[in-house]
């Protein structure tokens with residue numbers, strides 16, 4: 386029986402294809418970065434054709450590196466940057482506008498207007514989300530309003546909307562399937578997470594015609610098969626999940642109370658709450674962790690927009706490092722007496738603040754502050770923000786009391802310095818797994834177990850292995866002083 390699974394991890398800054406063998410070991414990885422388009426302050430776009438090209442290239446390259454052919458692959462699992470909205474022509478498959486990326490703030494005023502009109506309660510009750518430009522609905526509305534004739538064509542059923550998973554499924558299946566999964570659907574602001582369907586009242590509120598929407602499936606399901614012309618043979622697509630949901634699965638956070646936090650471009654902490662749909666009183670999101678065999682497992686999520694993106698800014702914006710990996714050693718060399726805080730609100734602040742208009746700031750600079758102190762402040766900001774999220778989670782979900790061990794993954798966790806500071810600021814252990822490609826692993830597991838090539842959840846969870854545990858070492862007084870300094874910096878940065 387075929388056991389190799391190909392995971393497509395379509396992230397914010399790059400597309401990866403990763404092939405795993407039947408023992409969940411990585412056999413080949415191919416990765417391609419693509420262009421980040423910043424047309425205006427706070428706007429972020431991707432070219433869907435470039436995304437598609439990078440994915441297609443990565444799949445071919447991974448197969449070649451592994452010495453495998455498409456016919457040797459048991460199934461594909463797709464995981465993706467979430468919320469990013471693409472609209473395309475059903476006939477030609479051509480996008481009618483660039484993808485509007487999750488980080489994009491152009492619809493902040495639309496959200497503000499809807500909030501002022503008193504819609505947030507209803508929206509939150511149905512979706513578990515908040516009225517913020519982060520989510521897809523207002524992005525769809527923006528494209529329908531700005532592209533000439535788009536609204537009329539959408540109503541006539543000529544256009545399709547999808548998050549990146551849907552767009553990739555469409556392209557991979559040669560335009561035959563218009564599908565998404567429950568985890569991606571629940572990030573659009575259009576999906577009722579209790580009733581498990583697109584919601585008419587939400588569609589009306591955001592002005593989104595139902596004819597645009599894909600069918601919503603379980604995370605492990607039949608998503609069609611790839612067009613044989615693409616890779617030489619048809620490969621079944623059997624798993625789909627948004628990247629943070631896939632990471633929770635890859636980290637085997639199957640039990641209520643387990644938390645993972647992923648440090649990629651942004652940082653996303655996800656707490657499994659089991660079958661209980663917990664409503665946050667602390668401005669966290671309620672989301673679908675995953676849906677298997679029609680059974681929904683819920684989660685509380687804290688979303689931070691800028692984590693690794695701050696490291697990229699140090700590299701590409703300020704030019705104070707040449708590679709991301711230099712930031713840890715640079716931070717280590719900083720003057721410990723200086724208390725410099727960077728609030729990386731480059732695209733506003735996410736949970737628990739949700740301030741779309743805030744912009745980044747640095748506090749505590751002295752004549753002696755230099756690149757080392759700024760690099761340290763950038764890395765530290767990620768830990769402070771995680772602490773804010775975890776505090777909110779503990780307030781929302783009392784069962785999450787007791788010792789919390791945080792399972793971490795994503796590009797930034799390569800930095801030992803950052804992970805130690807995280808454990809220090811959380812005052813809790815931080816576990817880094819041996820497999821850092823947890824997002825891809827989660828998507829692969831969905832597809833692998835769906836076709837009977839991979840083990841069930843229990844066996845898969847038992848195989849989770851730790852690379853290193855970071856134990857807190859900071860004394861309580863220092864931690865408190867640092868946290869007070871951070872909270873003061875955030876207060877001064879908020880726009881209202």
Ligand SMILES: Nc1ncnc2c1ncn2[C@@H]1O[C@H](COP(=O)(O)OP(=O)(O)O)[C@@H](O)[C@H]1O
Pocket residue numbers: 396397398399648649650651692693694695696697709710711712713795796797798799800
């Ligand atoms: N050694 C490192 N120290 C700090 N940050 C790092 C390191 N290596 C990578 N990063 C950061 O991690 C991010 C990439 O992580 P990744 O999980 O690939 O992100 P995404 O899926 O959002 O594209 C980049 O923002 C990069 O700056």
Ligand SMILES: O=P(O)(O)OC[C@H](O)CO
Pocket residue numbers: 395396397398465466467468487627628629649650651652
């Ligand atoms: O590309 P990442 O890994 O930063 O993840 C993006 C998130 O899915 C956005 O919600």
